[in-house]
Amino acid sequence: MKKNPGREITKRIDELIxxxxxxxxxxxxxxxxxxxxxxxxxxxxxFARTLPESExxxxxxxxxxxxxxxxxxxxSDHFWTDYGHSLTTQxxxxxxxxxxxQVALEEPNxxxxxxxxxxxxxxxxxxxxxxxxxxxxxxxxxxxxxxxxDLLTNLKSPSQVRFLTRADFLPGDFAIEAxxxxxxxxxxxxxxxxxxxxxxxxxxxxxAFATGASFKDFGRKMSYVMKVKDMAAPTxxxxxxxxxxxxxxxxxxxxxxxxxxxxxxx
Numbered sequence: 507m508k509k510n511p512g513r514e515i516t517k518r519i520d521e522l523i524x525x526x527x528x529x530x531x532x533x534x535x536x537x538x539x540x541x542x543x544x545x546x547x548x549x550x551x552x553f554a555r556t557l558p559e560s561e562x563x564x565x566x567x568x569x570x571x572x573x574x575x576x577x578x579x580x581x582s583d584h585f586w587t588d589y590g591h592s593l594t595t596q597x598x599x600x601x602x603x604x605x606x607x608q609v610a611l612e613e614p615n616x617x618x619x620x621x622x623x624x625x626x627x628x629x630x631x632x633x634x635x636x637x638x639x640x641x642x643x644x645x646x647x648x649x650x651x652x653x654x655x656d657l658l659t660n661l662k663s664p665s666q667v668r669f670l671t672r673a674d675f676l677p678g679d680f681a682i683e684a685x686x687x688x689x690x691x692x693x694x695x696x697x698x699x700x701x702x703x704x705x706x707x708x709x710x711x712x713x714a715f716a717t718g719a720s721f722k723d724f725g726r727k728m729s730y731v732m733k734v735k736d737m738a739a740p741t742x743x744x745x746x747x748x749x750x751x752x753x754x755x756x757x758x759x760x761x762x763x764x765x766x767x768x769x770x771x772x
Contacts, residue, residue: 515600515601518553522549522593545626550593556634616631616638616731618730619728620719622727623725624725625725632717632724632731633660635710636657636661637660639665640663642665643708647670647671647706647720648675650675650677650721651720651721651722652677653721654722658691658693661691661693664694667687667688668749669695669698670745672701676699698752699754702748703748706720706721707745714733714738716731718730
């Protein structure tokens with residue numbers, strides 16, 4: 507079933523408004539840390555950047571010229587009155603324009619440059635892609651890591667989840683955890699091994715994304731997420747061919763130290 511972009515935007519707006527209201531409902535700024543506020547601000551900012559350009563400016567302007575923590579220091583009521591109300595007004599206007607067909611809904615631009623030492627921004631960038639999955643995702647990376655299972659809890663519906671990797675650096679129980687993850691969250695999960703895996707890709711419902719760094723290191727150094735456009739068809743074809751050639755991961759793989767020693771001997 508094709509996803510309704512207007513409905514998805516409205517759903518996300520309602521979720522963010524709910525989070526903003528909780529700062530007021532709980533009645534005490536002491537319940538929130540600087541990190542809580544910064545995470546909320548960052549999530550609003552990242553969401554705003556997925557909207558059409560005509561709808562983004564005012565939201566980013568409110569975030570740019572307000573200091574949410576300073577407001578919380580006065581009282582949570584001030585937070586809601588000064589900033590939450592302003593943001594909510596803008597979000598409700600966007601919902602109204604969407605309902606009336608006055609917003610040109612375009613495919614969100616998920617391309618992003620990841621600055622060094624920004625692990626949260628990097629995580630959010632990957633999460634935004636995961637949240638678009640309708641039925642199928644393949645993650646291609648020689649350095650798979652268990653943190654991916656936390657990321658994949660953001661899948662919105664039962665999906666086929668495929669990991670294409672190398673055996674050299676795979677955690678020994680990765681395939682076991684993948685199976686248990688699929689059982690718990692009702693996904694069809696499979697891990698396959700191919701010796702010729704190097705670059706990092708995400709295949710999502712017939713679209714391809716390239717990432718500069720391995721998923722486990724995303725945000726440590728400068729990197730990027732970029733949708734493959736002109737070369738999408740041959741890229742997907744190449745990766746699907748590798749998938750067909752790959753063998754299922756059934757046995758424990760060598761740990762990272764063993765793999766390192768193996769590389770050094772070569």
